[in-house]
Amino acid sequence: MESLVRAPEATQPPRREVDVEALRVLLEEAVDGEVRFDAGSRAAYATDASNYRQVPIGVVVPRSLDAGVAAVAVCRGRDVPVLSRGGGTSLAGQCCNAAVVIDWSKHCGRVEAVEVARRRITVQAGAVLDAVNHVLAPDGLMVGPRPSSHPTCTIGGMIGNDSCGASAQAYGKMADSVLRLEILTYDGVRAWVGPTSEEEFARIQAGGGRLAEIYRQVRDLRDDTLELVRTRFPRLERRVSGYNLDQLLPENGFNLARALVGSEGTLVTVLRAELAVVPAPATRSLAVLGFLDIFTAADAVPAVAAHRPLALEAMDETMYRLARAEHPDDPALRDLPAGAGWLLVQFGGDTAEEAREKAETMMRDVCRSDGRPAPTHAFLGDPAREDQLWRLRESGLGVEAYPPTGRQTYEGWSDAAVPPERLGAYLRDYDRLRRRHGYRDSALYGHFGQGCVHGRLPLDLHTDDGIATYRRFAEEAADLVASYGGSLSGEHGDGQALAELLPRMFGSAVVEAFGRFKAIFDPRDRMNPGKLVHPHRLDQNLTQRHFYPLEPRHTFFDYPDDHGRFGHAATRCVGIGKCRKQTFEGGVMCPSYRVTREEEHSTRGRARLLEEMARGEVITDGWRSKAVRDALDLCLACKGCRAECPVNVDMATYKAEFLAHHYRRRLRPAAHYSMGWLPLWAALASGAPEAVNAVTHLPVLSRLIKAAAGVAARRELPRFAEERFTDWFKRRGPSPSGTRGHVVVWADTFTNNFDPRVGRAAVSVLEAAGFEVHVPPVALCCGLTWISTGQLGVARRVLGRSVRALTPWAEAGVPVVALEPSCAAVFRSDGPELLNTPQTQLLSSRTLTLAELLERRAPDWRPPSTGGSAVAQVHCHQSAIMGYDADRAVLERFGIRTKVLDSGCCGQAGNFGFEREHYDVSVACAEEGLWPAVRTAREEDALLADGFSCRTQIAASGTGRRGRHLAELLATAISRPGATA
Template sequence: METLRRRLEEAVDGEVRFDTGSRAAYSTDASNYRQVPIGVVVPRTLEVGVAAVSVCRARDVPVLSRGGGTSLAGQCCNAAVVIDWSKHCGRVESVDVAGRRIVVQGGAVLDQVNQVLAGDGLMVGPKPSSHRACTIGGMIGNDSCGASAQAYGKMADSVLRLEILTYDGVRAWVGPTGEDEYARVQTGGGRLAEIYRQLRDLRDDTMELVRTRFPRLERRVSGYNLDQLLPENGFNLARALVGSEGTLVVVLRAELAVVPRPAARALAVLGFEDIFTAADAVPSVAAHRPLALEAMDETMYRLARAERPHDPALRDLPPGAGWLLVQFGGDSADEARQRAEDMMRDLCRGDGRPPPSHAFLGDPAREDELWRLRESGLGVEAYPPTGRQTYEGWSDAAVPPERLGSYLREYDRLRHRHGYAHSALYGHFGQGCVHGRLPLDLHTDDGIARYRRFAEESADLVASYGGSLSGEHGDGQALAELLPRMFGEPVVAAFGRFKAIFDPRNRMNPGKIVHPHRLDQDLAQRHFYPLEPRRTFFDYPADHGRFGHAATRCVGTGKCRKHTFEGGVMCPSYRVTREEEHSTRGRARLLEEMVRGDLITDGWRSEAVRDALDLCLACKGCRAECPVNVDMATYKAEFLAHHYRRRLRPVAHYSMGWLPLWAALASAAPHAVNALTQTPGLSRLVKAAAGVSGRRALPRFAGERFTDWFKGRGVVGPGTRGRVVLWADTFSNNFDPRVGRAAVDVLEAAGFEVHVPPVTLCCGLTWISTGQLGIARRVLARSVRALLPWAEAGVPVVGLEPSCTAVFRSDGPELLNTAQTRLVSERTLTLSELLEQRASDWRPSSAGGSVLAQVHCHQSAVMGYDADRAVLARFGFRTRVLDSGCCGQAGNFGFEREHYDVSVACAEEGLWPAVRAAGDSEAILADGFSCRTQIAASGTGRHGSHLAEILAAALRAH
């Protein structure tokens, strides 16, 4: 390995990583399988990637060409050198608008490609649910589909030509091969000509076998596409290679056909008595040629309802226990709606069966919400609130749509016989593809043996219906062993010949499709029970109180590998670095390896885990946006608490982590402290001693704290709406007391009697974020005791700083699992929540105006922003809410020397450009002290204001 690493470093312009952390981050994909790679290569150019393959060939080492790593059947993990193309090799090289074709590098992410095409009204046809993370090369490797395949076909239908690289160094463009092209290749001679000759021989030898044994099915994703070599299909080598899962060639570039975006869409939802009856109706619905024809059952609905009880999308479903979601396109909204109505009218005429209930969604925003609900299927069912955790393994078989209802009834009986009932059924029913995770026991030998029996019987069932073991996710390791049951041994032998033509040494992603590892081999869960620490600081209520369970929660869908244009919060450091290890998924993989204990063997002391967590901004975006609610901020705090136990910490943990204490001390002489921290020469020394970047301006301490101002303002009469407690957090009290004063003005104008605790209270946030959880517990417990009498009396506690409010709402009850803490948590509200819940009839006179709002990450993740929108609208403000991710300051993170560049890069991803573009009359709203600090550092001279300040100013102006 050391020699291989050195050779790669000499040949590769990029990153060559054989360290434990990188190998851990790439050890799994979104499947049940785990294979630790030899090393990881991240090439800067395609040519460098080619050189990396050459080095591996010289050392006779296997290669895994990887894109987004979202594969569900084990295609993207192997004991090989992993080449990750997604960071640097993802350019759209050309767009031919008139010819509706593009040339793109294999590492390009689908959503990024579609973003480039959007201006010309075009898009790539297939769109799997992993569209945020999956790459074009990965989609080609997997023959990806998605809901849009109903109208636009699989990835193979979009591929015109491919530039490929074989393990033995052949690099060429391939596509349809007529006689003239075949003659040209033979004239050129060499290894490429040999490949073409062998392929023609294979075609001629197996032509009738392929024609008779391949299912006639649009969703046949299993096996190799030998049918594309047939004369009637133009001996199309490019399309024959689609779906080969990296076992034959590396896809460097692709020329794709693209399609026009529908000018308008309309979504009709049909409700049936059960999912089987819904499946029976599929042929009648599909006859109307919708863009997409999806399904979900009652179990899926109940799981979504349990996780998101107030999701408006769930209210749009008509009565039933099985639903079809049918999307139509048209040149106008009226045309799309008319097509939907024609379909519903035809179904209501019926064929003797009861007509379905139906609903029509005319609002594109509501349609998108419902579509996102359907796309979230994997995450929703992975950890059901009741019942066992579910897994992939048998999750995407496809049968002819006209036989789907009968197949589902038999499949349901099979699930019951094996004890796998009560799991969800959903999928792309328009093409007969059925999804659904199962409550498998993959930890014990008996459970794994049951899983094997179930998979074998399921394969036989699908084959009896003329179906495909995989209708979307591919074979990988989960299904490859079962291919003889679907195709028969002679076809599988032909697959072996096809593999040997391109990869005679079996070095391209070995063990998948051909000569496969067993489906019950390399299982990540086999005999794996996480090494649980003797004690933890957080309670992990969603994970049975176990840190080990939390550390293995990630299911690998890659939604955290976001891009700026997508909006949302997570994962800010990944958006900047484009590093797998800096995504929520990558960090989760290292934590999983830590509690596994065989690759990362030093547990809490692991420097690999520490380094992966170092750039986590603790934004909590993953807590809300991750499909399975991974909470990396909490895991990071827990890890740091153990990692630095009885050890010297980074200096910033003492300076920024103990900020509440330093602020309290500074309040005795704030002007003197400011002179020390703001005078240029002295300031540099202070920053150096505190571990703060010299490029950061230190915040000024207020001349008078908010609590001191409140004590001296005199007695105010009782309010008409009762009492509220205004909690003066460290930031509002010591740095921005004007926020507290404005909040008092607003609350009293709304009719509340405002109380401020007579003692300084802190939630412990800065100690939590730096992993000093023992101190955080004590500080938080003191604040809970002080607030408890008001909470017991039913008095709401109003928080002004979003991150501190979020501590009481989420971290607090998990750090201090007491009835008192939970009661204070229930009583704690944001200012906007209080005004919405207890003063919704207050209609203040206000001139309104325009507001650009930067939502604090913790507010987005924990409290949400709906109440703020409503209050601003009540005051007459036109609010533009930024949806461009974290500001990058994130408390102590943006102040620290080693994090400054990432912090600024995060701001440049969205916040700073928006501030620069904001109009002079547009107020900039930022409730978070960190967000306001970052806005002040934008170089524009603009400053952010808290909601309380904007509302108070509006009241004064009237």
């Protein structure tokens, strides 16, 4: 790391060079927190969700609010810029800067007080919105604004951006929820601010000091600009651009807290907030109106909004097509009424009937003829389908980022707002503007009830000509919005993307007033400089400018969704941060982040480091990078991100690729040789499994073996089976002929060597269902353990051998049943990307789970209803690649009541949970969901877990319970008296 870095240019007092090493030492001495100036941390925080990149000087993660105050004091003493950061999901560049980044989201997120009767709460700035609402839910309350980033965004970030979301239709922007703020100025003033009566103003002045000076200067500014603000500020609910000088007006109570909302960290640091909260609707209903196009949908907005819905959203045909490509089997999308533009209208009520009546009244009124074609309409009465459709709308940014056909899209002009009554006309003009600049076929959607329009654009941000076109477009788009009396930003804020254009919206006099407001709080321009006031140009600091990732000469995986390029895959993340979810929200990704709450352990953080590795500036040692290795070290390779990330980042694959290059011709960790070569050791142990078990479980020898193998001392080594599944199958003789044809049961390493009863159970189930079962006569392996440890050359050879052995069956149309979900995922996903041959692709199409085979090839098999109940832990790879729908259907067919856990990864994850340095994280993952569920499960509940790793983690729970494979559960059911095929 360089000892000196130069801060960016500014129009305010010149900044001296920063002695980075001295600054780091001072911060470590003064701050109770994590002080990080390493390349990996700087890389992880170099970008947000925008088109901009600015590498920070360093990162501070304070353990308390006071520690954050101390960090600002150190920066003040060294005259260093500061950037307060929450969830880091900003789309206009306001969350990246060449400054000391203070990340409040890890430790400073407590809900300090809930006053149910007064409907208000006090929270720390780092509190995540969904976590706050989780606390409020038992009392039937919630925070009003709910942006689509609600699983990730923090209250401080929402205040910085004046966040809105779909719920702003009913509850307003964040400014409308703020009652008071505890703020910290760069020069050290710490105080609570809010509405200011004459008496309060007098009291502050009597106290004297810097706070009194701030209030006096702010009131002088207000008095000087009264008429200017009243006449030049758009009368628009969705005006997010600029500072909220209108909140200083006498009619608004000279509300300094609300004036600071939306200031994007350029004025003060927000420490705490007192917020008004609202009752959560008891029930909701969703009506959908279909129109000829998105323009006629926009024309209908005023009539729909007159019915006062909770939310009034829209999406066009392009958005619909992208969503269908991403979710082809989604029933909510199939239920949309005919049209090419849709309004999604949500109502609330105390009862389902009341909510439904509101929706039906709206549909009747809007569908009455007014000379225009009546819209089609549908009422989604199923809450699950309504939620699913709403989630699809919220995921719009990710869905449109990488369209299946066409160019990658970017932020750039994504959230302008105009008066809703003029929205249709504006959209027609805006569409013509897009087409004139060559930005066709991008989606239009958004919060139409308040005139706010979203949509990424296929910008060329790599070349000077493309960037010049983008600048011309942005300038003309700003003029167009201003001509409609609109706001350049209706939700995402100005940051760097729009701040330069503010004079076109407000005029120079208002922008000068913004500068005065900034100077009152931050005269030296050290708070998030270059954003909103004295801004960098919109075409500076662009992440993609002249950037083409450094591509390795060869890679092991094919990266079919990234043009065959690892560098493209490394830059795939768009920064939404869905991987930073809270535990209670369910899903798989990202298990290590849920435990550590550390940016570098999120999928986004790791992706940022890989991007910087491909860039070669901050991380300069490429595949040999220790920073990247350390960030990837706690990745469990669960593949949750491949399915749950809105842009399908596949960190498990990237990790395997990185490890393959990182350790090329180098000594690897011991676990790579022990766990990574497990199929070989299992084959050797098969000659004398009892003797091997005796040796590996003798107390002294066991400790020595674990130490040599890199296995955690507290882990029990798995025991080899006395008879392998393949040997049992050969001994029992051929399977009887079946009426449903042939099927191959894949004898994976885990089933074959450790848990052969699973294989035996699968054979009995398949034969009972009418199949003739075959098992390859020799032990084969899909290469999973070598893939997960990045030994991809060996993995490719091992996989190739298995593909050759299975090809005759695959060519004959015989399905291959993989009992171990991770092995099924190799054949279905990793295999074709690692060994892209026609035979591997064919095998991928032939590989099924047991449940998938029963659903597709034996849908009419109806065994007697057996009843019973189960608690199911779905293997991460199954969740990501195959899904669990077929298993649900089979369990229902057998009459087994099943509770499917939605608590994320079990934490074992193959070799990960066995490794000494990962044991604590593995156990913490289990404690997040699986182990509590095991402890509270009833004795009569079967613990269903198809993954060997999941069953291993269940066995380690200390409860004495054992996990069972679906095959075992079904075999037990059909073996009961009276059960027949």
